[in-house]
Amino acid sequence: MNSRLSLALSGGAVALPDGRVVLFRPPADLDLDGLPDGVVAMQGFRPDHDALAARGVDVMAEVGGPADAAVVFVARSKALTRDMIARACAMVPAGNPVVVDGARADGIDSIVRDCRAVFDVGEVFAKAHGKCFSFPSGPAPDGWAAATQRVDGMETRAGVFSADGVDPGSAILARYVTGLSGQVCDLGAGWGYLSRVVLTSDKISRCALVEAEHDALACARGNVTDPRAEFHWADATTWAGGPFDTVVTNPPFHTARKADPSIGRAFIAAAGRLLTPAGRLIMVANRHLPYEAALGETFAETVVVEDTGGYKVIEARRPRRTRGRSR
Incomplete structure (x- = not known):
C-alpha cells in the first residue's frame, strides 16, 4: 500500500487542515491513514477511480470549487503534474498547503527542483523510492496550467x-x-x-x-x-x-x-x-x-x-x- 503520504503526515513533515482537501490523481492503493474527513479525490483513470470508490473514498473524474488544501500525486507526464499543481494553487487560498507526493521513477526529483524555484518548499520527506513535500499556495508560473x-x-x-x-x-x-x-x-x-x-x-x-x-x-x-x-x-x-x-x-x-x-x-x-x-x-x-x-x-x-x-x-x-x- 502507498503509505508515504501517511508517514509524512504522522511525522509532521507535511500537514493538512480540517476541511475540504482535494487529492489530485491519487493511486488506488493510497494509505488513507491521517487524511482529514473532508477528502475528495479527483481521479480520471477509471480502474483507479473505481478502486477508490470501492474503498469508500468520495471520488469523481473532475472536481471544482475552492478547497482548504490539496495533495498532488505526481504523474508520469511532467506537463500533467505541473498542470495539477497550477490547478491546486488556483483552488487553494494563498498560504494554505499544497502537498506534492511522488516516486522517483515518475520524476519527483525534477518536480521538487521546479517547485523550489517558485514556491517556499518546506521539509522534503523521502521514503520508499519517492518524496513528499508541501508549500504555501501561491500563483503558479506561467505555462504550468496546460492548454488544449x-x-x-x-x-x-x-x-x-x-x-x-x-x-x-x-x-x-x-x-x-x-x-x-x-x-x-x-x-x-x-x-x-x-x-x-x-x-x-x-x-x-x-x-x-x-x-x-x-x-x-x-x-x-x-x-x-x-x-x-x-x-x-x-x-x-x-x-x-x-x-x-x-x-x-x-x-x-x-x-x-x-x-x-x-x-x-x-x-x-x-x-x-x-x-x-x-x-x-x-x-x-x-x-x-x-x-x-x-x-x-x-x-x-x-x-x-x-x-x-x-x-x-x-x-x-x-x-x-x-x-x-x-x-
Whole structure:
C-alpha cells in the first residue's frame, strides 16, 4: 500500500487542515491513514477511480470549487503534474498547503527542483523510492496550467497517450481499419484518432469508443462528431458491451515506466469476449511484445499482416468460446 503520504503526515513533515482537501490523481492503493474527513479525490483513470470508490473514498473524474488544501500525486507526464499543481494553487487560498507526493521513477526529483524555484518548499520527506513535500499556495508560473493542444486538427491534452501527435503504431494500424462494416469497437480509443478513420466508411453502423482515461475520452468527444459514435468511460479489459463485428486496438503496454505485456493480453481477452462468433480483432503492437500465446488461446485464426518499423499488425478471427458463455 502507498503509505508515504501517511508517514509524512504522522511525522509532521507535511500537514493538512480540517476541511475540504482535494487529492489530485491519487493511486488506488493510497494509505488513507491521517487524511482529514473532508477528502475528495479527483481521479480520471477509471480502474483507479473505481478502486477508490470501492474503498469508500468520495471520488469523481473532475472536481471544482475552492478547497482548504490539496495533495498532488505526481504523474508520469511532467506537463500533467505541473498542470495539477497550477490547478491546486488556483483552488487553494494563498498560504494554505499544497502537498506534492511522488516516486522517483515518475520524476519527483525534477518536480521538487521546479517547485523550489517558485514556491517556499518546506521539509522534503523521502521514503520508499519517492518524496513528499508541501508549500504555501501561491500563483503558479506561467505555462504550468496546460492548454488544449491541436494535433492535425484534433484536440489532445497533457497526460493523455500520444498527446504530441499520432502514435506511429496507430498510424500503421489506420491503413487496416478503413472500409470496415457493421458494428466496431475501438478498445482503448484514446483521443479518437482510429475511430475517426473507422468512421470514414459508410458501411459502419456503430462505433463504440471505450477509454479508461477521462481526459482522453473528453478529447475524443470533440474529435469524433459522427452520430454513429458512442463513448464509454470504462476499463477496456472489463467492459461488457457488444457484440461487435470488429474490434480495433492499439493496447497500452506500460505500468508506470515498465513494459507490462499483461495489459495487452487482457485487451486481447476482452476483444474475444466482445466479438460475434465470426468477428475479428485488428490490433497493432510493438514487435517484441509476446502476445502470440494469448492470441492463440483466444482466437482460432491469427495472422501477422504487416511487420514494419518495429510494429506488427495482427488480425485474429473466430474467437474461442468458453463453456457456459452465451450471447
